Amino acid sequence: MKSLTRSESLLLLGLFIFLFFSLGTSQLMLYSLDEAKNAECAREMYERQDWVVPTFNGQLRTDKPPLHYWVMMGSYALFGVSEFSARLGSILCGMGTILLIFAFAWRHFNARVAWISALVLLASLHVGVQFRMAVPDPYLIFFLTLAWVSFYGWYQQRKKILNLAIFYTSLGMGILAKGPVALVLIFAAIGLFLLFQGAFRKVFRLWLVPGLAWTLVLALPWYLYVHEATSGAWTEGFFLKHNLERFKAPMEGHGGFFLITPLYVLIGLLPFSIFIPQAFVRAWKQRKEVPSLAFGLSIAIVVIGFFSFSGTKLFNYTVPSYPFVAVLIAAFLDSVLDxxxxxxxxxxxxxxxxxxxxxxxxxxxxxxxxxxxxxxxxxxxxxxxxxxxxxxxxxxxxxxxxxxxxxxxxxxxxxxxxxxxxxxxxxxxxxxNPVNQTISSINPEEKVIAYKQFNPAYVFYLNRSVDVVNTPEALQEVLSTEPSVIVISRTEFLPELSTFSELQELARKRDLFETPTTILFRKTPPPLPRSL
Structure with a gap:
């Protein structure tokens, strides 16, 4: 039987990946906090035709830059607002990432390493989850992978100008996907690789000045526009809270000991992560003789090491290392299988x-x-x-x-x-999930408010803003002026809500795999006076 060429392999693999990652994406609600906020933010921007200021529930959202919002807006325009549209960009990024690493492994190792690398990633349930979610991480992973692959092409003296153009363009897209962390990870990994190769001086041949100028042309205008449009509020919230503070200390309870980050990688890349220790040892021993192994090892060390030192630790932070860890595993297996x-x-x-x-x-x-x-x-x-x-x-x-x-x-x-x-x-x-279980209790014409905290998916599926009140006095004011009101809250605030006799409990549902319990109330009219 004739072996497939690289082009034929890429085509068939790409089709399989797209179908594989598309499984279930239309059936699953945008229920998780991040997915719901991202999808709703993109919907609000799309309805306003505003490509600058991200908002959720009508309020400024400073969590992330706009690239994933833009892609969702384009998807909404083409296919309508839906779960699949919100996740389509992530699916495409997953497909692109695996195809990139497949082509990289085929060129710099052999066809078997390429196929094993793809299998390592496709077999990972964590990879499958990550590239099915409406979050910015898939975009960052794709553009980091593209930047590293294009850099290595330049390093190997292949199409130097084209590879540098792709490299700096990818860097700009990475900054628009998740901010300055893209810059840090890309250049830290490159620097470590060049040190391994005893060729650090080559960094000065990267056309840094014109290249970074082009990166700024791509990424900086939006940052300037949003800074001006929000009077600096977005800039302060993103850079100080969601970058510096997140790195310095745990946020939202997502902390952990130093070694939890490499543990995430071992869990996330099962079943093939069982070969990671041997693959890393082999890559370390051959880092001088085999540059492609040294390159993959450098990326793994930098990404895993960087987020090990971060105060906030999340499972998804280390996924940018997965494509190159997959190559190290595949290269190790290729070396012993025969x-x-x-x-x-x-x-x-x-x-x-x-x-x-x-x-x-x-x-x-x-x-x-x-x-x-x-x-x-x-x-x-x-x-x-x-x-x-x-x-x-x-x-x-x-x-x-x-x-x-x-x-x-x-x-x-x-x-x-x-x-x-x-x-x-x-x-x-x-x-x-509580949103799916309770949203049918809400009539389209009813006023909906939230008391203190609520699941953000309500905003997306109600297709309207939900006013948030934070004090009993503010809640009383709404109840006294609206004839019919739905109040969404959590059971932890029941002591405060129970003082309002006009509120009748409609539904109570605990979050999936979480401790908060969502509770819904409806304002009921006062009882009619009894006739004498």
Whole structure:
């Protein structure tokens, strides 16, 4: 059978990735806090045709720069406002990221490394979740990957002007995706790589002045426009709160010990993360002789190391390292798969994974069973039996010396699990979220307000702003002037809300896998006077 060319492989792989990442995206509500706020912010900007000032619920949103909002606005214009439209840009970024790393591995290693790299990423449930979400991270990951790949093309003396143009354009897009962190990560990784190669002076050949000038031409105008339009409020909120303060200290309870960040990578890249220690050791030993390994290792060290020092630690922060960690894993596996004594190097990792795979279905079952909202759906944990089944199949192939099929068994079990989870189980679990369970209680003509805190998805699905009041006095004023009012809040504020006799509880629903419980009230008319 004729082997596929690189172009044919890219085309088929790209089609598969798009279909794979699209699974479930139209069935899942924009329920998580970040997704709901991002999608609604883009909708508000789209309705105003405002490409400068991001708002959520009519209020300035300073969390992130505008690139993902712009892409969502374009998607809304083409396909209408929907869950799929909000997530389409992330799907395309996921497809682009994997195709980029596939082409990179094919060119600088070989076809097998390219395919294994793609399998490592496609098998990761965390990658699957990340590139299905309406958040800015997929855009940052794609443009960081594009910048690094184009830099390495320049370093290898290939199409130097074109690669530099792509590099500085990607840098500008990264800054518009998530801010100055793109600049820090890209140049820190490049600097470490050049140090490994003893070629740090080459950084001065990067056409830094004209290149960075072009980056500023792309990124700076919006920052200046939004600064002027908001009288500096967006600039202060973004740079001080969402960059400096987030790095200095944990925000919103997202902290943790130093080693939790590399632990995130080990969990996020299962099942192939079992080979990360060996892959990193091999890359370190060969960093002088094999520049492509040194390059991937540099990116992994910088991204993981940078966010290990960050006060705020989130699972998604380390994902920019995944594409190049995948290459390191693939290169390691490629180096041992054809060796007669390969089993000695792979056996400890496979045994470790076998034990872990046996525990994963139990962990998912307990996670569902212990959550009162979805405990009745704990039976869906059965789909995660694919993990131990895949581990058993991989071990069987391994014992028969079929090492390539061993890798396929590992990847296949996770890909099948992802299809079952995103297409079948997750949509059913998602229907239990409080927004989906309670929004039918709200009549279109009713006034809706929130007391102190509420789930932001209400704004997106009501397609209108929700006024927020923060004191009993402000709530009393609204109740005294509106004939019919819906009040959305949380049970933690019940002591204050219970003093309002005119409020009748409509619904109460706990958040999925979270502690807050959403509660809805309706103002009821006073009772009619009793006739004498």
């Amino acid at each position: 060796q007669e004594m390969a089993w000695k190097k792979l056996r400890p990792s496979l045994i470790t994974y076998g034990v872990l795979a046996a525990l994963l279905p139990v962990a998912f079952y307990l996670g569902l069973r212990l959550d009162p909202v979805v405990s009745h759906l704990a039976g869906w944990a059965i789909i995660f039996l694919t993990f131990p089944l895949g581990a058993a199949a991989a071990w069987y192939r391994f014992r028969h010396g079929e090492f390539s099929r061993t890798m396929l068994a590992l990847a296949g079990s996770f890909v099948v699990t992802a299809v079952l989870f995103f297409q079948l189980a997750y949509p059913i679990i998602d229907r239990e």
